Amino acid sequence: AQTVTQSQPEMSVQEAETVTLSCTYDTSESDYYLFWYKQPPSRQMILVIRQEAYKQQNATENRFSVNFQKAAKSFSLKISDSQLGDAAMYFCAYKVEYGNKLVFGAGTILRVKS
Amino acid sequence: GAVVSQHPSWVICKSGTSVKIECRSLDFQATTMFWYRQFPKQSLMLMATSNEGSKATYEQGVEKDKFLINHASLTLSTLTVTSAHPEDSSFYICSARGGLAGVAHYNEQFFGPGTRLTVL
Numbered sequence: 707a708q709t710v711t712q713s714q715p716e717m718s719v720q721e722a723e724t725v726t727l728s729c730t731y732d733t734s735e736s737d738y739y740l741f742w743y744k745q746p747p748s749r750q751m752i753l754v755i756r757q758e759a760y761k762q763q764n765a766t767e768n769r770f771s772v773n774f775q776k777a778a779k780s781f782s783l784k785i786s787d788s789q790l791g792d793a794a795m796y797f798c799a800y801k802v803e804y805g806n807k808l809v810f811g812a813g814t815i816l817r818v819k820s
Numbered sequence: 821g822a823v824v825s826q827h828p829s830w831v832i833c834k835s836g837t838s839v840k841i842e843c844r845s846l847d848f849q850a851t852t853m854f855w856y857r858q859f860p861k862q863s864l865m866l867m868a869t870s871n872e873g874s875k876a877t878y879e880q881g882v883e884k885d886k887f888l889i890n891h892a893s894l895t896l897s898t899l900t901v902t903s904a905h906p907e908d909s910s911f912y913i914c915s916a917r918g919g920l921a922g923v924a925h926y927n928e929q930f931f932g933p934g935t936r937l938t939v940l
Contacts, residue, residue: 748933749913749933750931750933751864751915751931806869807854807866808866808915810864811863813863
C-alpha cells in the first residue's frame with residue numbers, strides 16, 4: 707500500500723525567510739502524481755503545487771517550489787520569501803495515475819513569525 | 821473554474837437525528853466525488869468514493885449504514901449521517917473530480933469548503 711510520511715509536525719519560519727517542508731512516500735508504481743495542499747484556518751483545501759512523476763523537472767509556482775527525488779521517493783516543498791498568509795497546515799499527497807484516491811500525509815503546521 | 825460548494829457550512833443537531841450534507845460541483849461535471857472526515861489538527865481520512873449513478877465504495881471501518889452517500893447526478897453528492905451521536909462530531913469535506921472541458925488537470929481533486937458537524 708502507498709504511504710505518505712511528513713516527519714515534521716510543526717515548523718516555524720520568520721517572515722521573508724525560506725522554509726522547506728519534508729515529505730517521503732512509498733510506492734511500487736512508476737506513474738503517479740504528487741501534490742502539496744495548503745489548509746489555512748478557514749479549512750479550505752488549496753492546491754499549492756503538483757508534480758507528475760514522469761517529469762524530471764521540479765515544479766514551481768511563484769514562491770513555491772518542490773525538490774522531487776524519485777529514486778529517494780522524496781518530495782519536499784520550499785517556500786521562499788515567506789508571508790504571514792502562508793501560515794497553515796500543509797499536506798503532502800500522492801495519487802497513482804488513473805487511480806481515484808489521494809493518500810495524504812499527516813500534515814505539517816507552518817507558523818510564520820513577523 | 822473547478823468550484824465545489826458544500827451546504828451547510830455548519831450544523832448543530834441533537835443526538836439521534838439525521839443530518840444531510842450536500843456537495844455540489846458548480847462549473848464542471850463530477851464523475852467521481854469523495855467524502856473525507858477530519859479531526860482537529862489531523863489529516864483527512866477518506867470515508868468513501870462515489871461515482872455518479874452507482875453505489876459508493878466505503879473505506880474499511882466506515883459504517884455504510886450510518887454514513888449514507890448518494891451521487892444521483894453529475895453535480896451533486898449527498899452525505900447523510902443517520903442517527904448522529906456526539907462521536908460523529910467532526911469536519912466533513914467533499915471533493916470532486918471529473919473531465920473538465922478545456923482543463924487538463926482532471927487528475928486533481930477539487931475540494932469543498934467543508935461542513936462542521938456538532939452533535940449534542
